[in-house]
Amino acid sequence: MRKSARIACLAAAGLLAATSLTACANDAASTAASGSGGKGDGKGEKVKIMVGGLDKVIYMPAMLTQRLGYFDAEGLDVELLSEPAGVQAETALVSGQVQGAVGFYDHTLDLQTKGKHVESVVQFSHAPGEVEIVSAKASKDITSPKDFKGKKLGVTGLGSSTDFLTKYLAVKNGVQTSEFSPVAVGAGPTFVSALQKGSIDAGMTTDPTVATVLQKKLGTVLVDMRTPQGSQEALGGPYPSSSLYMQTEWVDGHKATVQKLVNAFVKTLKWMSTHSADEIAAKMPADYSQGDKTLYANAIKSTLPMFTKDGVMPENGPETVEKVLKAFNPNIKNATIDLDKTYTTEFVEKAAG
Structure with a gap:
């Protein structure tokens, strides 16, 4: 059972414990990479x-993971595709365009x-890695989420995770979701441009966009x-965010392939x-x-603390995510969620062994 696997993994975790910069963000949306040489080599599924x-x-x-050759080492032919927002990766997964999505656990x-x-079959992080940036023009008007x-x-x-987290910060600080305007601005150059033009007063983004905004003194x-x-x-609490998540039916039908994927990612997390x-x-x-x-290395350095070392779901992480989503999302607030079915530790346990 997945719940028992989680409990066993928490014990194992105790033993385990001993983008381009913004100018490239749009280009990444059309990037595809397969194998270490750019072409599928036909190995494995x-x-x-x-x-x-x-x-x-x-x-x-x-x-x-691809650059380190760990997919190849597991005998996998992995093709990485990119969309500018996690919600689009989710859509690609649910529609069957891809077998896995790297995005937020929420x-x-x-x-x-x-x-x-x-x-989620392997958890990359125990913190969101997100930053709320206030435009330099609005710095006097926005001093807290209040x-x-x-x-x-x-x-x-x-509908993205940045949208979820922004709404939570607002509601937590007494501002209803109907009292502000969320604006979809992507990341990278489109986010930077939105700050410069005043299209947004503040916004949530990640590195390397954060590093670029601070370097250009466009926000704080x-x-x-x-x-x-x-x-x-x-x-x-801990907020598990970046992960590899997959449709449960596909996972159950391709356990050997999923295990190889998780093996590769856990090796990468340990290497990092x-x-x-x-x-x-x-x-x-x-x-x-x-x-x-x-600048790019500094962006990585600022974000490194968010990553796990072993791919294990952090204790109480799912509960924190549920609490955050229930604070503003009526669909989730009124729903009974089986958290044990939202992740599995089966594969990270074996990878640790």
Whole structure:
């Protein structure tokens, strides 16, 4: 059973414990990569994975796993595809275009209320990795989420995880979701442009967009959720975000392939935990730095604390996510969610062994 697997894994976790920059974000939406050489080599079963932004540091394990050769080492032919927002990756998965999605775990809860059975098979993170940025022009008007009322707030896409988290921060601070305007601005250059033009007063985004905004002095950090501590302060607990999630039916029918995928990702997470941001940046595609290797490495360094070292779902993480979603989402607030069906630790346990 998945619940018993979770309990066993928490015990095992105790033993285990001893994007381009913004100028490339739009290009990444059309990027496809297969195998270490760019072409499928026919080894093993072909797997397509849609990533909610290949160039985003929060989803870095996807491309890094490929660059390290760990998919090939497991005998897999993995094709990585990219969409600018996690909600679009979710759509690609549910429609059957891909077998897996790299995106936020919270989509699994949302989909369950819609009759879709999807589960996280390996958890990349225990914090959102998200940052609420206030435009330099609006810095005097917005000093906390209490000031969101009447403001235009940027999110990657409507129904995305940035949309979810923005609504939670508002409601938690006494602002109803009807009292501000969410604006879908994507990430990278479109987010930066929205700040510059005043299309948004503030917005939620990730590195390397955060690093670029701060370098250009276009905005300041209001809420930083790139670390477990930041997640605790903003959300009241660990918030598992980036993950590989798949349709439960597909997982149950392809366990050997899923195990190989999880093996590869767990190797990457362990590798990340023992290497510096500069070393990680050096492994990523050259164009991700867009000529500023220092800025890109700093973006990685700022986000590294969000990642797990073993792919294990953090204890009480699902409960925090459920609490956040129930605060503003009427579909989830009035629904009974079986959290044990939103993730499995079966594969990370075996990968640890």
